[in-house]
Amino acid sequence: MAAAVARQLRTSVAPMVDVTDPCFLRLLRLISPFGNHQLWTEMVHANAFSRGQLHQNPAKLAQHIPLRELQDFAPHVVVQIGASAPDDAHAAVGRLAELGVRHVNLNCGCPSRNVQMGSFGAVLMKSPGLAAEIIGAMRDAARGSTCEVSVKCRIGIDDDESSGFLRRFIAAVADQQCSDAARPARIVLHARRAWLSGLSPKQNRKVPELNHQRVHEMVREFPHVSFVVNGGIDSVDAVRYHLARADGVMLGRKIREDPWFLAQLDQHVYGAPQHQIPSAAGVLAQYIQFADQMHSQYGTRYTILARPLYALFSGRRARAMRTHLGAAISRATAVPGADGSPTYAVPFGILVQDALRSAELEFRMRVGMLEPDAGADIGPREPETKQPAVAC
Structure with a gap:
């Protein structure tokens, strides 16, 4: 890894629909109380803040945003949003920053048909200019606060998994993120392409072949960008392997199926003593x-x-x-x-x-x-x- 960015070996729990709600995130915090892992929310559409005024309804807000975690765990909570328009994204980040959210991520990887119909998620990778505008609006809304902005995307779309396709997208969104040297661009790369037709979201998490080497290639080509690798990582050894080659690792289905895996990482990656692991x-x-x-x-x-x-x-x-x-x-x-x-x-x-x-x-x-x-x-x-x- 290049020395241009201060590297932090961090592990994250991926945003998962109907899984990573505030209740599940609290369970993970109880299993792993050491602050070693970032916990991501389910994706929330930016419209819920810009037009639906979700932030003004505590009961509904608490179904999507872990309000109790923000009291003492805010740096470790990431709220993911879906957005197709810069104005909506700007409003969402502004509202979330006011709530105390310290990290907002733009979803550029979800391939579901409903998301495609809303012109956000993975389809944004086909329009890197628009994605860059949205990121710029998010960055502008976060200016003056402690809120960080990042992107989560796939390594390719449909038949195009070329280095050039991914390189163009990363260059576009990274340029917007790098306007503030104190906050380097941060991109989570799911090491599978997204098929926008013919595969369900569940199949898109399994059928496309994993290509972790493409992520490692981007790490070398963009030393000013902080990369987190996601997809198919399900063992302590695999986590260690990727942490040696990228800036972070994101885990999804492994944590959904076995949340106690975080305790293994606490011990064998972060060095937590066994007697401190909660019962x-x-x-x-x-x-x-x-x-x-x-x-x-x-x-x-x-x-x-x-x-x-x-x-x-x-x-x-x-x-x-x-x-x-x-x-x-x-x-x-x-x-x-x-x-x-x-x-x-x-x-x-x-x-x-x-x-x-x-x-x-x-x-x-x-x-x-x-x-x-x-x-x-x-x-x-x-x-x-x-x-x-x-x-x-």
């Missing part, structure tokens, strides 16, 4: 406390609060918890509040504990166990702490 029981207890606060303050629905918990369990744990907690929530009596949000008679934490007991009882009856046994524990899985094997 599963402690994480669950703190999350329940957070969930009760979210419901009390913002009227967050129990179905939304429950969703991150399923990632804490594996195998039959996840299936049992999903079944019993889902049933308990559906039976819970809710009364509409003044703003229309539900108010439940039973605290969320009570429903979780009841679901745990029911799932454990179901398991014991299924295998014919008459006495408690360690194998019947259906509590959350403990973090993996052993040293990972070294890759060949």
Whole structure:
């Protein structure tokens, strides 16, 4: 890596629709309380701020922006926006900066049909001039604040995965970002091309072939740009490998499927002592406390609060918890509040504990166990702490 930019070996959790909501991000913070990782929100359309005035509705805002994390964790939170017009992007960044957001990212990589119809996401890579204008507007809105601006994109679009195509796009958006020497351009590169037709967003995350070497090539060609590599990275060894060749690593599906992987990185990449890694029981207890606060303050629905918990369990744990907690929530009596949000008679934490007991009882009856046994524990899985094997 070139020495022109102060390098920070950082890991990030990718923005994932219906996954990285404020509740899931809080769960990740409880699993990894050391501040080693950037946590990205789901994409929010800039129109929600410029025209919908989302920032003026705390209950709705709290469904998209981790307001509680901004109180003491703002430098580690990234809000991703989608925008097709500079004015909308300017308004969104201005509003987010006022809220205390320290980093806003422009989505130039989502290939979904709905996003394409809105003329943002991956289609912006076909119009590097427009993307540069949007970035310029975002940068202008962030001027005078501590808010950073960045871009997340693919390495190519449809049939064009050439170095020249990617180079032109990076040059256009990096020039806009580099107007302030104190804030070097920052680009997250998903090491797959995006197919704008013929593949679903889910298929676009798996079918296009990974090309990490193209990302490494851009790192060498643009020494004044800070690059984060994204796509298919799912082991400690892989994280180490890419951190030695780029400025950061972004993890997506790996964290969705196993959030405890952050604890492995804390130990084996950042050197956190094993005795400081939170316990599963402690994480669950703190999350329940957070969930009760979210419901009390913002009227967050129990179905939304429950969703991150399923990632804490594996195998039959996840299936049992999903079944019993889902049933308990559906039976819970809710009364509409003044703003229309539900108010439940039973605290969320009570429903979780009841679901745990029911799932454990179901398991014991299924295998014919008459006495408690360690194998019947259906509590959350403990973090993996052993040293990972070294890759060949």
